[in-house]
Amino acid sequence: MPRIRAAIVGTGNIAHFHVKALQALPDEVEVVAAVDIDSARLMEFCASHRIGHRYADIEQMLASQRPELVHLCTPPGVHHAQVLVCLQAGASVVVEKPPTLTLHELDELAAAQGPAGPWLATVFQHQFGSGAQRLRSMMADGVLGRPLLAVCNTTWLRTQDYFDAPWRGRWDTEGGGPTMGHGIHQMDLLGSILGDWEEVSAVVRQQARMMETEDVSLAHVIFANGAVASVVNSVVSPREESYLRFDFERATVELTHLYGYGDDDWRISPAPGFEEQVSAAWKSASHGIGSSHGAQFQAVIHGLRTGSAPPVTTADARRTMQLVAGIYASAFQRRRIRPADLGPDSPFYSRMDGAGARW
Ligand SMILES: NC(=O)c1ccc[n+]([C@@H]2O[C@H](COP(=O)([O-])OP(=O)(O)OC[C@H]3O[C@@H](n4cnc5c(N)ncnc54)[C@H](O)[C@@H]3O)[C@@H](O)[C@H]2O)c1
CATH class of the missing domain: 3.40.50.720 (NAD(P)-binding Rossmann-like Domain)
Incomplete structure (x- = not known):
């Protein structure tokens, strides 16, 4: 070809x-x-x-x-x-x-x-490492039981000079702060594991940086499968980390990294009584591919070659963008938000700060 x-x-x-x-x-x-x-x-x-x-x-x-x-x-x-x-x-x-x-x-x-x-x-490259693929396939095979609880932290540091770039930290050009620009990667991976979300409650704050948008957001999210997640996005955290934790009925799965992960950044801790079954499934599933642009682009090229929509499709990216919009809508409207609240009638459909940020 x-x-x-x-x-x-x-x-x-x-x-x-x-x-x-x-x-x-x-x-x-x-x-x-x-x-x-x-x-x-x-x-x-x-x-x-x-x-x-x-x-x-x-x-x-x-x-x-x-x-x-x-x-x-x-x-x-x-x-x-x-x-x-x-x-x-x-x-x-x-x-x-x-x-x-x-x-x-x-x-x-x-x-x-x-x-x-x-x-x-x-580009949401974190979906494409073998750790994420392994977790999704173990969930699909029913090895882990129901997902109950998740933690999704993007605690990064960006000093004030980072926001000197004229497009950063502004609603009109970046569309938001760390919720939109940084934690979106972790939230996308969270959604690719737990699926559609049903409700979000959030707080956004301007803690330390001089800019239009938030520098910190905190949210809790309820997923359609019943799992609940706590989500933190920050650019004011001196010890930087990207951390995801999933507590299933039969194991805790954790990912600790910063901007990209390999196999060693994942850890699984089986619940008592499930050690052999969970460990065997974890070892036998796919290994060796880190999260990277290259891993995603291979899948993109495969999609184009085979005549199918390449990942991450607009429908998949929309779930993540809708969670970002939901966090801002909840924080600025001071209420719980469901996806149905973010339709074309909502000010948060057309601007991530809705009718204007309310701090
Ligand atoms: N996937 C990731 O891990 C990741 C990491 C960093 C940045 N990003 C994203 O990548 C994008 C770019 O970020 P960056 O850090 O490389 O920014 P950057 O400022 O370093 O580079 C942007 C480039 O675009 C050029 N540009 C601006 N307007 C243009 C136009 N109209 N036509 C042609 N060129 C134009 C600029 O001159 C500049 O060279 C952003 O959307 C950012 O969020 C993704």
Whole structure:
């Protein structure tokens, strides 16, 4: 099969992970072009990754290169417009998280996909390590029993200078603080394990950073399967950690890491009486793949090659974006929020700060 022609738009920090992961699949993908409005950065990026064509404008690139796949590594505020022009040009898109600033924008993009493509996939790479796959398959096989309780902590540190970048820490350009920009990875993994959520209650705070959005959020979430979770998102935590804990009837499963995990970052503690059964299932399930952009992109390429919507699909990303919107709606409206409260009539459908943040 001919190689997929791919382009990268936005050549800042995360774009390097994208190009390296794509160039590690040389039989499948060819990175033919890159786009950035910062010409010096673009030039350096193309030189160091040996990319042949450079553009300052995404539409010019689409017209002259006609790529089948575009990776958007630009700030969140431009994702919606850039995804739309790519889909309209017939190119499938891999967009960095968060896919859009709002649920409204995400629904528009979902509708702009074709039944047989072009498609939009969102980067949530933590779903793709073997630890997460192992946990999902053990749940599906019934080895762990019912999920009862979960903890989902993103306690990170971003000093004030991090928010000097003009798009960070603002509702109009980043769409939120650590709930939207940082903890979204852990919350996405939580949702990929526990499924749909039914109710959220939350508090958001501005504890220490000077910015428009929150720097801390705390939530409790009830899932449709009956599990309850406590969720903390922070950018003011000097000892940084990403921590997920799932208490099932027959075992506790924990993941402790920072920005990416391997097999050693997972721990399972069987309940009394289930040691042999649980340990045997944990050992025999898949191993060896860490969470990474590369792990997700292999699944994306497989989806494109086989004519199916590549992961993470807009429907899956919506569950996570809806939880983010639910946390802000609960905090600013001072009430419990269910998914049905976040329809087109809600101010939180069109802005993550709704009708305006209420601290
Ligand atoms: N998946 C992850 O683990 C992860 C980690 C970090 C960042 N991200 C996400 O990646 C995205 C980019 O973050 P970053 O840290 O790389 O930002 P960055 O500021 O380092 O890079 C963004 C680049 O986009 C360029 N750009 C801005 N507007 C543009 C436009 N209209 N057309 C073309 N280029 C444009 C900028 O000049 C810059 O080079 C964000 O959505 C962020 O949330 C994801």
